[in-house]
Structure formats: C-alpha cells, structure tokens
Amino acid sequence: MPNFPALTHVAITVSDLPASTAWYGKLFDAEPVLDEDEESGDFHHTVFALDGGTLFGLHTHASGDPAPGGFSETNVGLDHIAFACTQSELEDWVSRLDKAGIAHSGIKHAHYGSGISFRDPDNIALEFFAPPAG
Incomplete structure (x- = not known):
C-alpha cells in the first residue's frame, strides 16, 4: 500500500465571490492562478496556489444561493x-x-x-x- 497522500486542494463555497477573492488575495498576498466557470457550468472557481503545492479554491454554484444560516463549525462538515x-x-x-x-x-x-x-x-x-x- 502506498502512503496516504497529502491534500492537493481545498475548495470552499462563498456567498460573494468578488469580495472573497479580494479578501483571500490580501491574506495570501497573491492573485488567483485560475478564475473560470467549470466546464459543466455547475460552478465557478477561483483558485490560489499556496506554497507547498496546495491549491485553495473559492466556489460559487449555479444551483443557487448558499444554504441559509451560513457557516458554523458546530454543524456537521x-x-x-x-x-x-x-x-x-x-x-x-x-x-x-x-x-x-x-x-x-x-x-x-x-x-x-x-x-x-x-x-x-x-x-x-x-x-x-x-x-x-x-
């Protein structure tokens, strides 16, 4: 069995892609390396490349608004x-x-x-x- 692999990317769903892109750009001190609609048309992703090879993606989904209530670490997930x-x-x-x-x-x-x-x-x-x- 091979060793368990490292994470390649993390993707989070955001409510306001331009605002989150600007905020994460400031945090990472970087511009996105990818900003496009995924070819199926189901979601748009904006992706930052972090040191060590990990990608950090921001997603918005064509299916509609995020679930009500917003993020809480006390919810499952x-x-x-x-x-x-x-x-x-x-x-x-x-x-x-x-x-x-x-x-x-x-x-x-x-x-x-x-x-x-x-x-x-x-x-x-x-x-x-x-x-x-x-």
Whole structure:
C-alpha cells in the first residue's frame, strides 16, 4: 500500500465571490492562478496556489444561493482550515493579519501546538497552526 497522500486542494463555497477573492488575495498576498466557470457550468472557481503545492479554491454554484444560516463549525462538515507555520512565524502572522485589518484571536498555546484563529467574510473558521517547538 502506498502512503496516504497529502491534500492537493481545498475548495470552499462563498456567498460573494468578488469580495472573497479580494479578501483571500490580501491574506495570501497573491492573485488567483485560475478564475473560470467549470466546464459543466455547475460552478465557478477561483483558485490560489499556496506554497507547498496546495491549491485553495473559492466556489460559487449555479444551483443557487448558499444554504441559509451560513457557516458554523458546530454543524456537521467542515470545522476549520489550518495553514501550517512554525512557532517563530506566529508573531509575523499576527502582524500581517493586523496590517490587513483581519480580526483574530492572538496566539493561543496548547500542549499540541499554537495557533491564531480568524474568520473569512463568510465566517469560515481559519487558523495558522504551529506544532510545539522542540
């Protein structure tokens, strides 16, 4: 059996694609590498390329508006998305989020690692996460 593979991409559904594209562009300090209707016509995707080869996609669906109530990590499904960093990079991410005007939790420490929690325009939970030093 081969080793279990790494994630190649994450795709989230957003309510306002232009606003989310601008917000994630500021967060990633990058422009999308793809912005098109998927060939079936069922959805539009805007995709960012992250370091390490992971793609991060924003989707809107032709079938209509997102489900009412919006995102909640307490619903079955996605809890949050965590971006990898090191302990020494956490302060830099706090500064970058502050400069971008993105509200966040500050650095929180636990025995399994440290993180900074924040939310996108659709309230989707995001995090910068660093394993414990050592």
